[in-house]
Each structure stands twice: as structure tokens, then as C-alpha cells.
Amino acid sequence: MDNEDLLIKSTISGNTDSFRTLVEKYQGFVFTICLNIIKDPHEAENAAQETFLRVYRSLHQYGFKGFKPWIGKIATNISIDLKRKKKTSNIVEVSFIDEVENTESLSHISIQDEIINGEDRKKILTLCGELPNIYKIVISKYYIEEMSYKKIAKDEGISIKTVESRLYRAKKMLREKWEVDSNETL
Secondary structure (H helix, E strand, O other), X not given: OOXXXXXXXXXXXXXXHHHHHHHHXXXXXXXXXXXXXXXXXXXXXXXXXXXXXXXXXXXXXXOOOOHHHHHHHHHXXXXXHHHHHHHHOOOOOOOHHHHHOOOOOOOHHHHHHHHOOHHHHHHHXXXXXXXXXXXXXXXXXXXXXXXXXHHHHHHHOOOHHXXXXXXXXXXXXXXXXXXXXXXXXX
């Protein structure tokens, strides 16, 4: 077993320093993929942040068959989804990680710290479970199962705009529930 696999297993078992090491190792790689697809550095940074958030939440599903291609595929899918979304809408939705942070600082260290905060992750998952089914399903398919808007729309028999709307509303509900439960801003 190589060092990378050990870092992944350590992260899965709760060691946040291991995930920080993975983020530091792959942040340039992920950002480059996002920038090559999106062509806008700010949006590419949002896509890279979303990639690491999704990687962290999905790490328990990783099959140890090549981490670099796996994370590259996630970055590619997120970037393509953001690019499509930007083309289909004049409104550019802020990525989930920007909503988690107060957007006061976009430094990689504060992003990593927010991503790896295990207690907040558990609380977010609990709050997701309290959402109405139509929102819970879309959130789960997009963030956990890593489905594109198009795939979700097809699976659920709804339009892509409805998927976007439900994701937006679900994140808004999560933010409100978070603030009520903890008197903090998500």
C-alpha cells in the first residue's frame, strides 16, 4: 500500500491532517483542470473548492483504483456542470463552498479548514436528512452521487432548471436550519 492510500484511509477514519496533505498535493492539478475547462480563474477556483468538498464527502466510496484520475474526473464533471450552467443562465450561482464560508477570505487554508471540519459535516448531513424529499434527493444526487444536472433531470423526470431551482432552495433551507440550530452563519 502506498503513502497516498494510507493518507486516504487515514482521512476516512477521521484524520483531517491527512486530507489537508491530499489537498495540498492535488490543488494545483485540480485548479488546472478547472481553469482549462472554465477559462475564468475565479470560477475555476470555485470549481476547485467544490471538487475538494465533494472528494471529502465521497472518499468513503473511493475504490483505491487511482486517486489522481478519480479526483481529476470529479474536477472535470464539476467544471463542465458549472460551464453549462453559466451558458444556460445569466445568473451565476455561487458555489457551495462560498456559501459555507462567509466569503471574507478565499485562502486555501481557510477553505481546507472548512472542508475538513468533521463536526460541521455531520451536522450538515443531519440537516440534509430533515429536508423535504424533493430537495433531499437532488442534494444527494448532485453532491454525494456526483450526478450532473442533466442526469438528475432525466432520472427525476424534471427539467434542468427545476434541478437548479431545487438545489438553490435546498442550500438556502440548509443555511437557515444551520443558523437556527447553531446561531452561526453557514
